[in-house]
Amino acid sequence: MINNSNKYPPIPARDSGGGFQINNPDDITPIRAMFPLNNMLLMITDKCTYKMRLADQIDPERQNPTLPPNVQQKVFDHGIESELLCRTLLQANVMFRKEFLSIEIDKAKQSSFDALGDLIAMHEATQTFKVTEKTAIEKMHLLEKKDRSLTIPAVGNVQSHCKNFSQKADHFAKSLMDVVRLFYSDMKKKNWEDLQQLVKSQYGEEDPFYNVLKIVIPILKLVRETRNCLDKANLNGVQVRDFELEKDGSISVPTIMVNFRGCIQERCSISSFMENITLTLLDAFEMIIVHMSSKCMKPLAGFPMTIGFLPENYESWYVRFAYGTYNKDGHFMPCG
DSSP states (O other): OOOGGGOOOOOOGGGSOOOOOOOOTTOOOOEEEEEEETTEEEEEESSOEEEEEEHHHHOTTOOOTTSOSEEEEEEESOOTTOHHHIIIIIHHHHHOOTTTOOSOHHHHHHHHHHHHHHHHHHHHHHHHHHHHHHHHHHHHHHSOOOSSOOOOOOOOOHHHHHHHHHHHHHHHHHHHHHHHHHHOGGGTTOOHHHHHHHHHHHHOTTSHHHHHHHHHHHHHHHHHHHHHHHHTTOTTTEEEEOSEEOTTSOEEOOEEEEEETTEEEEEEEHHHHHHHHHHHHHHHHHHHHHHHHHHHOOOBTTBOOEEEEOOGGGGGGOSSEEEEEEOTTSOEEEOO
16 A cells, blocks of 8 residues: 655746747747846747746745746836847847946846837827828818818827927936946936036047947937927927918928027928937937047956947847957957
8 A cells, every 4th residue: 555645746837837928819939038127027939029027026925926937027018120129129138248247237228118118209209290190181181172171191299299209208318327327437417418428528528339329419419409498389490381282382391490599400300200219319328438438448357358249140149249359360259
């Protein structure tokens, strides 16, 4: 007879082994990247980004044994195929490593995650505006002309569209500045012009980092002042217009013009303004974190390292820059 009295008690569900898969019928692409971010695990497929938390993170005292072992949730409809994600969050994950930097890595990655969220919101606001603009034009063409009057298209409440976009852009700039302050503690309570002066004094006017800032800081200032004007309804500083009949008889698309505190944006289409700001801020994030990491990195186990442009055969990294060294043939060898 078998004695069952010595059987071990059943293993709690949370302690047993298991697996998981992304449960999204609209996304059957594989997980391409996975890394922790504070109290969650990020999983990135070709199309989307997801977060996962374990039951012990939700209920650390294990008062509810019926909780599922893990919980997953989609965060962004942007994955490896998204340039916005690869050049911000993924690039930050490659740059912000404790082996090379003495900054608070978790805070830097969280700020990068926040910046990506705002950049995606800017992209979505741009696409929404462009679709609304196109729909308004199409509706006008379908109208039957009944008299000599002219009906022109209308997006409607263009100021609200611009205000929403500028708020997201300013939030993005704040998250980027939060990262800057982790690298340069002197930047606390200071602005972008102070960063430009700091870089000039430490590295010189000929340094590539300084040249990057000369290009992007005017745009960051433009974002700030545009938001200030739109938040306070300063119609002198920022002028936004819906479709408008011009003197020459042409119909202009919705436009924006900025002239406030030295920040000038000539009248241009709102669609192109939004697109250009989004792309410039994407460039700014990538180049600023790469240059800061280059300036502040430590040797790895006593070996001098550098940051280089990844060759084409490292496309599975999904980023453009990495730590590494050059071999005797002059080829860049990234440090995984």
